[in-house]
Amino acid sequence: MSSQLKKAGVLGATGSVGQRFMQLLADHPDFDLAVLGASSRSAGKKYVDAAEWKQASLLPTKVADMIVKECTPENFKECDVVFSGLDADYAGDIEKAFVDAGLVIISNAKNYRRAENVPLVVPTCNPEHLDICANLKKQGKGFQICISNCSTAGMVVPLKALQEKFGPITTMIVTTMQAVSGAGFSPGISSMDILDNLIPYISGEEDKLEWEPRKILANIASDGVSFDIIPEEDFKISAACNRVAVIDGHTECLSIKFKQSPPPSVEEVKAALREFRSPVQDLGCHSAPKNIIHVFEQPNRPQPRLDRDRDAGYACSVGRVREDPVLDIKFVVLSHNTILGAAGSGILIAEVLKAKELI
Amino acid sequence: MSSQLKKAGVLGATGSVGQRFMQLLADHPDFDLAVLGASSRSAGKKYVDAAEWKQASLLPTKVADMIVKECTPENFKECDVVFSGLDADYAGDIEKAFVDAGLVIISNAKNYRRAENVPLVVPTCNPEHLDICANLKKQGKGFQICISNCSTAGMVVPLKALQEKFGPITTMIVTTMQAVSGAGFSPGISSMDILDNLIPYISGEEDKLEWEPRKILANIASDGVSFDIIPEEDFKISAACNRVAVIDGHTECLSIKFKQSPPPSVEEVKAALREFRSPVQDLGCHSAPKNIIHVFEQPNRPQPRLDRDRDAGYACSVGRVREDPVLDIKFVVLSHNTILGAAGSGILIAEVLKAKELI
Amino acid sequence: MSSQLKKAGVLGATGSVGQRFMQLLADHPDFDLAVLGASSRSAGKKYVDAAEWKQASLLPTKVADMIVKECTPENFKECDVVFSGLDADYAGDIEKAFVDAGLVIISNAKNYRRAENVPLVVPTCNPEHLDICANLKKQGKGFQICISNCSTAGMVVPLKALQEKFGPITTMIVTTMQAVSGAGFSPGISSMDILDNLIPYISGEEDKLEWEPRKILANIASDGVSFDIIPEEDFKISAACNRVAVIDGHTECLSIKFKQSPPPSVEEVKAALREFRSPVQDLGCHSAPKNIIHVFEQPNRPQPRLDRDRDAGYACSVGRVREDPVLDIKFVVLSHNTILGAAGSGILIAEVLKAKELI
């Protein structure tokens, strides 16, 4: 049964994230794009008339002619999975209504990331968190999965690899240099703000970075449907977030401290990162990267323009692993903020759900 | 006597740093640009024929017609002060010869920054280090002053302000986002490397950042001609340096820990930064900034394009002062890398020397 | 009487153009900023609370505390001159009301550029067009002056110099590469649209370029209050407008044909451009540039980042004057789009009005 095409819906289809979901769903072997939802201003129009398509790939003809629907559960009831690219202002009520109606929602919005019974998933990092959905499904409930914040996504993958091998990480200081595509395009970041410039602030972002890893790297609780979020005192995180003149690809400089003493050596860290494998590879997911983490030896890599598209944007890249004079180890992580950090993760999460027969 | 114009020479006059010295010396009330030195390839030519002038201001006619000289002490013997913009490959031998010949050299090269009896100075931070020159002068010696690395310069100014008020800083983790002008223009950073990109590596830079503050923030030793460099164990620094698509202005995200416990509050830190004054202001130096440090309350400032030119590039700007969940306090510093971080500091150092009658 | 400070108002004070008027009026020797007007959403608030100040210079304290007014003639009746940075959507009605009330308006909006009895002025090109205001004033009327489109401004200055010397230009093909600041900042050009990109289209812009020069280069009509706009068949213009990743400074590649045959030589053209003087220089206007036109011999100049600020942005720069294999002569023009091409021209126009005792 799981070999059949699953019917997919997209909420917020005229927006930046919605368009990326649509782009990744076009010609996807597992999913059929069945319903597009947007605001009532767009509803009833052909998609091509409702939206300004901003992707480099041309708008597929089939999609151009689809009629945009209002974002009600009724309109999406045929969908096996619904991807939400809704703004946080709208996601709260709409996504709740969908879950209450028994639907499966994979959301890029921030609203429910900290909610109980909602897995917060980077699919190459913690796909095992999706196992709680089986329990929710058994109870006959709809369920929801949240995609992590784009700047969390790249970072937690190497952290997970290191935690698996060397035990808990107790401290992290991270400074990010984030691409403009993370802010969408209407209006997003103004060119006046980013040419010959950077902005040392992204509203709300540091708070997300200082919280989300503590859920993503947590264990499933004994009830099977929630998470033992790592207490703040066991994993202290300090984040400084910056916007830079890069189209796609978030670059992050991390310094970390292990609980284990003495900490692993630089070579041990690199080996652990290189060897890290994810269940998404064993499940045969279509979008699973060949390498979960690329580790560079060249001192000036990874770079966003050259490395963001490794494994179609589903890999993350690590470079400059070296000793940290203050904590234990420091390194640079790069990941594609709209693939691994947003829409792409949503698609790969859905692939996992399908592989595990949860949709 | 000190009210007379002092004769100034420039070494490496065809290069990027040399040109900036020349630009700042044009119409300077204290200095007369008397001798230009460059490689033997350029020597003997008119400046306009030897160099490609790359500054936004037009090349002054007087300078255009000056004949470039070889970089020998003999050619500069009339100079009260010589500014060196030489590459590190040449600075070692040439600057030594100048000092041995009794000349006063202010150098932007890295060669002698760690040498004994050579002050490493950011003039709005540690101008008192120039006092050792009085002792050297009394001994009838030439002397040399090193300008700090461009990414050190911005950072140490607020550190000094905080150290003065709250005592030693014991730990710092800093991530920099540095402008391309720091790398010069021939070739400097290629456009292919920086458009839609950043480079998470600058050769040798992190080592400088992890060492130079320990000299700049040190006290003069009891011998009056050297420095009690702060031991590494008393001031641990970890740096991660990045090049970004900004023309001028280095932005740095710092997390610091004080020796004092409890540490000062965010408001106390901001007050100390705002109130910080420097001797360069009391000496009446021409280029002394009105504010040594600008402190911003707006969350998205400082930004390089908007704030690098505060007080003609001699001020530094601090923003986003906030508590750090790992260390004590974190904030953002911005400074102009070719003014406070290079040629401008050289000029202001010379102004201090003149004000103190050391030249 | 004309030596007194004139009272100035600014309409659209919270917007991009309004802010630039205010920046140029700060500390201006001729004008006192007396009234700020904006939409009813902002009216009644302190300026600092109503607007996000986006200029590199800090917001003057005096201005920060001014109370924003509604844009009614009553609120501005004390003003000797009112600068309008209103959007075209609002400028039509408001500016008409102001003129009807007997006020003097200098507007950056496009609405009345083609209206009879409204001079369309680039002050270093056709300040003599302001003479019609004397006649309007004599009739006891308020009057209005329109600032040209930003991409027209740079171009018409050398055209005027050549027309004065060699007679009519009959044909021009021009391609522009325009800075993002021309589009304002809310939202203006999105960073997604301009990083590693350009946009070969600016809505409505080509139409303006193909029309405005025919009014600006025209003579005053025999009635003394209107213009003998050059017929299209006597001056054919074809424009192609592009937006590029430059903050400030519009660069334009022009090919032109003279009525005179044989046409002037390259050297004659360069001499005419170099020698061009404007009445604004003889009137002693504060902002009049020392050189109306800078002519470069270096093949790779002018460049926006290096040359846009010549004479504080009131000069225009011309380079690469050479024969055109199709028409007669081709060259490159650069001008600062927010100074000569917008707010700055407004200020200089007001300076001319004051010098001529028209305000």
Added chain:
Amino acid sequence: MSSQLKKAGVLGATGSVGQRFMQLLADHPDFDLAVLGASSRSAGKKYVDAAEWKQASLLPTKVADMIVKECTPENFKECDVVFSGLDADYAGDIEKAFVDAGLVIISNAKNYRRAENVPLVVPTCNPEHLDICANLKKQGKGFQICISNCSTAGMVVPLKALQEKFGPITTMIVTTMQAVSGAGFSPGISSMDILDNLIPYISGEEDKLEWEPRKILANIASDGVSFDIIPEEDFKISAACNRVAVIDGHTECLSIKFKQSPPPSVEEVKAALREFRSPVQDLGCHSAPKNIIHVFEQPNRPQPRLDRDRDAGYACSVGRVREDPVLDIKFVVLSHNTILGAAGSGILIAEVLKAKELI
């Protein structure tokens, strides 16, 4: 026989163009990369040690270990075709030696573009020019094909489509906005020259644009081995070339005049461009684009970042077709300067040679 893999060599393998040849030859179904040539400084080393690989794709392991050879015909005698990415300083002598030795050279250098018996080819425009190679081959000679200048390449494709349909074009004025990748990376364009800037000059470029179309659009001469280059008086071209802050993709604004009067309408021009087909499509060449020309109706397209990769960079994109008030028709052309404008054209030319059994 033509279904076998052909052995390919690359001259200038460590340089920018050479690397792009190698990237396109990796996994190419027609060619086996057999020999890499570079300067004597690199010869004898493994490729990975001789070159800094600057492409986004990882260096193939097989290539990394290849030993770089000196650029002598002897070292390449096994090659069916040799791609030259040599600098013009070296290409002259080396390429001549290769042709004299009976080899087939496809060169990106400018040296022989104007030579008799050397086709100057954009493969989607004038692949029929390669027919003279059959005659040269019959005479037992080696032969050479030149790839056009990168800024010529995009432009001539729509010109050919229009010439085929509507007869000769007699006049063209073109302004280009060219990507930085065209200048290579060592040093190429400095970041200091292009951030917040453009350069209105590319050395030698305008001369190429004003000449090359007259050969590319010519007919083969009656001797079967040379070309009836269109006389300058029959096809007047004026070019203005600019470098802009775009990584890849040259954008060009063209105004053209037809010999035919009345000229074709805008709609006829668009139809002719859309319908244009090339022999490379019928020959079944691997890299032949599905559409030779994409014609956009959206007013703000084509844009380099969004449209340069259409059909893997082998298509060109045309937009904004409209009447020209001075000549007849104007439009915008975009093409990928390192694919259609350089290395990619070389590969597609080789595919044509193989399909026609000329190698």
